[in-house]
C-alpha cells in the first residue's frame with residue numbers, strides 16, 4: 653500500500669475515493685463551476701494538490717463518458733503529474749477544449765488518474781540500427 657498526502661481546495665470538494673475491485677483509476681472532480689462556449693479553452697481546477705509517493709508520477713486521462721456528458725476534450729491528451737509537483741500551490745488542473753457550449757458543475761467527475769512508477773534511468777547510445785524494419789502506420793492493412 654502507498655500513502656498519498658493530499659490537500660483539498662475547500663470543504664465542498666468531495667474527498668477522493670480509491671475503489672478496489674472495479675477499476676483502480678481514481679476519479680477527479682471539477683472544483684469550480686465552468687461555463688464554456690464552443691471553441692473555448694480552460695484549465696479546470698481539480699481541487700487537489702498531492703505529494704506523490706517517492707518513485708511515482710500520476711497520469712490523468714478523461715473518463716470515457718466525459719466527452720458524451722460535457723463535450724470537452726483534454727488538450728494534452730494525457731496529463732503527467734511529476735513527483736516534484738508537490739507544493740501547497742501545485743493544484744492539479746485539467747486543460748480542456750469545448751466543442752459545444754457546456755457547463756461543468758462543482759464535483760462533476762470529469763477525469764481520472766492513477767500512479768505510475770518512473771521509468772528506469774536511461775542513457776542514449778548513438779548508432780546505426782541493424783534490426784529489420786517492421787513498418788507502421790497501417791502497414792499490416794485494415795482487415
Ligand SMILES: O=c1ccn([C@H]2C[C@H](O)[C@@H](COP(=O)(O)OP(=O)(O)OP(=O)(O)O)O2)c(=O)[nH]1
Nearest residue numbers: 712728730731732733734737743744745746747
Ligand atoms: O494535465 C496536467 C498536466 C500537468 N499538470 C501539472 C503537473 C505537472 O507536474 C506540471 C507540469 O506539467 P508538464 O511538465 O507536462 O508541463 P509543461 O508544459 O512541460 O510545463 P513545465 O515547463 O512547468 O514543465 O503541471 C497538471 O496539473 N495537469
